Amino acid sequence: MTLPPFKLERYFAKYEFNTEFLLCSSDCEAMSIADLLAFESGAAEKFQNTWLGYTESQGSPVLRKEVCNLYTTMQPENILVHTGAGEAIYLFMHAMLKENDHVIVHTPHYQSLSQVAKGIGCQVSPWIAREENGWVLDLDELRHLMRPTTKAVIINTPHNPTGYLMSRADFDKLNKFVQQEKLLLFSDEVYRESEFDPSTRLPAACDYGEHAVSLGVTSKTYGLAGLRIGWIATKNKKVYENMAALKDYTTICNSAPSEFLAEVAMRNRQQLIDRNLGIIQSNVAIVDKLFTSHSSLFTWTRPQAGSMGFPKLLKGDIEEFCDDLVRKAGVLLLPGTMYDDSRNHFRLGLGRKNLPQAVERLEEYLSKTR
Ligand SMILES: Cc1ncc(COP(=O)(O)O)c(C=O)c1O
Incomplete structure (x- = not known):
């Protein structure tokens, strides 16, 4: 299997640790171990006593029990913990897809969601979200993309x-369709629980039935990317067992300190959500103003959830714009070309505390150059 470079990750590798303002991060503001442990009395001492032997391959029982609280019908035996969501994506595809299978992928997307399948030799059809439709996916288009060899959506x-959140009605229909067609639904829900209006939160796909696998992680909504703890939740025993068997060839089991910290995080996740949504909401207000005052230069489709949006530059080339901005102003935006988008979009992150200063710097740059 050959995998081309992961464009987005290579772009971040070049800039992430030497640029003053990251205005395109997908995760929320992180915190220190000390701040996380302060959520629970006695946690700091327990952390000190964490045993540094191998851990249970499927994830610690206590952590899996905590993760179940995200779902309505999951039991600890339905949760398989991984090293980040990235490992789970890689293992799902290797566990369930083979050469010449057809998969349909929500597009644009985080590169590994299609690239691993392509590397295996699958045929991949993009299910395209378009800005002119508010990034909404069209279920009729999905029906047209189907082939006799389709295995997964x-x-x-x-x-x-884009920050698009599917409507409940469409998510119900999607799950029904995938069930009827006897396909697998791999539902990347790493930004779940970051809905601006909590009443719009979708049920997790895994709670709809055995056709579905839900993907979660501590990195995004909860702002704890350094833990490298992700998981899948599924009632599908075959998926679970196949992925667990492959995991013996990648990481075997998870980091013991990270599992303990993730357990504390998940027990206190409402506090993490409140903190991070607070940051996002006040950042969105600033970004709304920015785009209103520069409406001839950018489009802006306001996200409904998550920690980013995907505006479009209306004048000039987005790669050149981002390159000049980072060199002259120390502000990093992510050109949409990293997602194979050729329509001049860029990713703007909303989850970091220093967004107000980053936007100020961007405004200064715009006033000098435009
Ligand atoms: C949609 C999506 N899925 C999966 C991942 C991988 O998450 P992690 O880096 O925490 O493994 C990311 C990270 O950006 C993502 O945006």
């Missing part, structure tokens, strides 16, 4: 990079 809502 891969969806990501809340969506990276």
